[in-house]
Amino acid sequence: MLRIGVLVSGRGSNLQAIMDGIREGKIEASLELVISDNPQAYALERCKKHGVNFKVIERKSFKTKKDFERAMAQELKERGVELVVLAGFMRILSKEFLNFFPERVINIHPSLIPAFQGLEAQRQAVEFGAKLSGCTVHLVDESVDGGPPIVQAVVPVLPEDTAESLADRILSYEHRILPQTVQWFAERRVKIEGRKVIVEGARYGEVPINPALERF
Numbered sequence: 001m002l003r004i005g006v007l008v009s010g011r012g013s014n015l016q017a018i019m020d021g022i023r024e025g026k027i028e029a030s031l032e033l034v035i036s037d038n039p040q041a042y043a044l045e046r047c048k049k050h051g052v053n054f055k056v057i058e059r060k061s062f063k064t065k066k067d068f069e070r071a072m073a074q075e076l077k078e079r080g081v082e083l084v085v086l087a088g089f090m091r092i093l094s095k096e097f098l099n100f101f102p103e104r105v106i107n108i109h110p111s112l113i114p115a116f117q118g119l120e121a122q123r124q125a126v127e128f129g130a131k132l133s134g135c136t137v138h139l140v141d142e143s144v145d146g147g148p149p150i151v152q153a154v155v156p157v158l159p160e161d162t163a164e165s166l167a168d169r170i171l172s173y174e175h176r177i178l179p180q181t182v183q184w185f186a187e188r189r190v191k192i193e194g195r196k197v198i199v200e201g202a203r204y205g206e207v208p209i210n211p212a213l214e215r216f
């Protein structure tokens with residue numbers, strides 16, 4: 001069983017989608033630890049409710065970013081975490097942290113990267129006048145929301161959309177592609193060839209929206 005750790009900063013609805021996927025048997029992984037850098041995060045209430053191990057590790061408790069990241073990596077390593085999932089974790093991780101989990105840190109971002117990277121991606125899409133946006137699960141590298149995509153879901157932007165209404169529409173797809181990606185890792189189907197991430201057996205080319213949303 002794939003051992004996963006999830007990093008959060010806020011509401012934790014993507015964390016909830018992962019917890020639900022595990023409970024329903026759609027994700028064959030064990031959630032070993034949730035780390036929040038924010039003691040007020042609602043995600044922590046979700047952990048308490050579902051009996052999931054969690055730790056609050058705040059940046060301000062450490063002198064340097066390096067020490068902060070080392071503390072997180074140490075907790076994850078102690079629990080044998082193999083895949084680190086950033087689910088609304090609002091900090092940029094350094095190369096040093098990533099080196100603890102080579103090619104095994106993934107992030108969900110609410111746009112079709114490389115469009116609308118950084119904060120408030122949904123507002124950026126509405127203000128740009130985009131007709132399509134979506135969400136991306138990608139491997140994390142040192143760039144900000146710029147690592148190689150694993151899966152992307154396309155979501156229409158309606159003329160009457162606000163940042164909030166678009167965010168809600170995109171979120172329902174985030175809740176599908178993030179659990180699906182975790183399951184792909186659990187099934188050991190994710191192959192990485194430089195910038196190209198290939199999910200073995202995915203039906204690329206069949207659907208315009210994204211490859212093989214098989215179960216979610």
Ligand code: GAR
Pocket residue numbers: 009010011012013014015087088089090108109110118119120121145171174
């Ligand atoms: C999600 O929309 C996620 O894509 C976004 O934050 C939200 C967290 O929601 N992440 C980013 O913008 C990262 N750059 P959640 O806490 O309910 O999962």
